[in-house]
C-alpha cells in the first residue's frame with residue numbers, strides 16, 4: 001500500500017504538495033506521529049485527505065460513514081469539513097489505534113462529530129440498516145480489510161441516499177492489481193472488486209489515481 005500519490009514522480013509529487021496542500025497543524029502532527037508506527041502505510045496521503053474534505057463539502061454532507069479508522073487521519077479531515085451538527089459513524093476494531101485517533105479528534109475540537117463504534121464493521125453497518133438508516137447517509141469512506149470490500153460496499157450503497165458518494169481506498173494497491181504475478185488474496189480481492197464496480201449500473205464511477213488509488217462511486 002502507499003500513503004502518497006505513488007503514480008507521480010517524487011519531484012512532481014513534492015511540487016503538488018508545495019502548491020496545494022493545506023494541512024492543519026493537528027492533521028500534520030497526527031500524520032507525523034503515525035508515520036513512526038510499523039503500520040504507517042495504512043495512513044492515507046495528505047493530498048487525499050484534502051481531496052475527500054473537498055468532496056464532502058461539495059456534497060453538502062451531514063451524515064457519513066467510515067469503515068476503517070486506523071489512527072484517525074481521514075476521519076479528522078472529513079469531520080473538519082462537516083457542519084457542526086454533522087456526524088461520522090466510524091467503524092474499527094482496534095482500541096489501540098483509535099486511542100491515538102480520539103486524542104487528535106479532541107485536540108481538533110471535532111470529537112463530538114465522530115461516533116466511534118469499536119466492533120466488526122459489518123455488525124455496525126447491519127445494525128444501522130436494522131435501525132432504518134437506509135438511504136440516510138451522504139458519504140462513505142471504505143479503507144479496511146480488502147477481502148471485506150465488497151460486503152462493505154454493498155452495505156454502504158444501501159445506507160447512502162441517491163446522489164451520495166462512496167470513496168474506496170487502495171484500489172490500485174501500489175500497482176499490484178496490474179501485475180499478473182501478484183496472486184495474493186488481498187490483490188485478488190481488490191481486482192474482483194474493481195471488476196465488479198466497472199459493470200455496476202447502480203452507480204456513476206471514477207477511479208482516481210490519487211494516493212494508492214481512490215474509487216468514487218456515486219449512487220444513482
Ligand code: CA
Pocket residue numbers: 001042043044143169170
Ligand atoms: Ca488505505
